Amino acid sequence: MQKKILVAFATRYNSTKEIAEFIAAILKEDGYDADSKNMLNIKDIDNYDFIIAGSAIQMGKWLPEARDFMQMHKNYLNKVPLFVFSCGITLNTPDENATRKALFATDEIQQYVNPKEIGLFAGKLDENSLCDSDRELIILAKPECGDFRNLDAVKKWIKNIESDYL
Numbered sequence: 001m002q003k004k005i006l007v008a009f010a011t012r013y014n015s016t017k018e019i020a021e022f023i024a025a026i027l028k029e030d031g032y033d034a035d036s037k038n039m040l041n042i043k044d045i046d047n048y049d050f051i052i053a054g055s056a057i058q059m060g061k062w063l064p065e066a067r068d069f070m071q072m073h074k075n076y077l078n079k080v081p082l083f084v085f086s087c088g089i090t091l092n093t094p095d096e097n098a099t100r101k102a103l104f105a106t107d108e109i110q111q112y113v114n115p116k117e118i119g120l121f122a123g124k125l126d127e128n129s130l131c132d133s134d135r136e137l138i139i140l141a142k143p144e145c146g147d148f149r150n151l152d153a154v155k156k157w158i159k160n161i162e163s164d165y166l
């Protein structure tokens with residue numbers, strides 16, 4: 001039977017949502033039954049055979065609803081193949097330091113779930129679209145603004161997962 005795949009995401013400014021939608025679109029194109037859904041709107045996950053979960057990184061961590069989602073559904077997430085990805089602006093320079101910091105965000109969820117693969121993707125930051133409190137935080141951190149998403153890298157990641165696990 002065809003596998004049913006959930007691509008669950010947590011986002012503030014939609015760049016992670018667009019990556020999740022891109023992943024779901026590739027899976028559909030390749031013949032799988034895939035849904036991309038905001039974690040805030042997901043109640044049940046037990047009709048999915050295969051789960052991909054991604055979050056934006058803020059202040060070094062996954063968004064709160066993503067951390068809650070993983071904890072709340074940990075029993076089921078430990079029964080099915082689980083893949084996770086993070087989206088962060090610091091990953092626009094994928095050096096050892098940025099990678100280590102980004103992996104720190106998923107260390108926390110690995111206390112209760114065991115993803116088979118972790119994708120690290122550069123994100124997008126547009127200072128003008130941030131809410132005031134986020135802008136203040138960003139001004140202090142002084143990250144480089146822009147859209148650094150690399151859909152080829154996302155495609156490569158999901159294609160490897162398809163060939164290795166699906």
Ligand SMILES: Cc1cc2nc3c(=O)[nH]c(=O)nc-3n(C[C@H](O)[C@H](O)[C@H](O)COP(=O)(O)O)c2cc1C
Pocket residue numbers: 010011012013014015016017056057058059060061087088089090091122123124125130134135137138
């Ligand atoms: C308040 C705030 C804090 C952030 N902190 C980090 C961070 O610690 N590390 C990082 O790589 N990116 C950080 N970012 C950048 C976002 O993760 C990045 O822009 C991502 O693409 C946002 O995803 P979203 O559009 O789905 O919300 C931060 C962005 C904001 C607004």
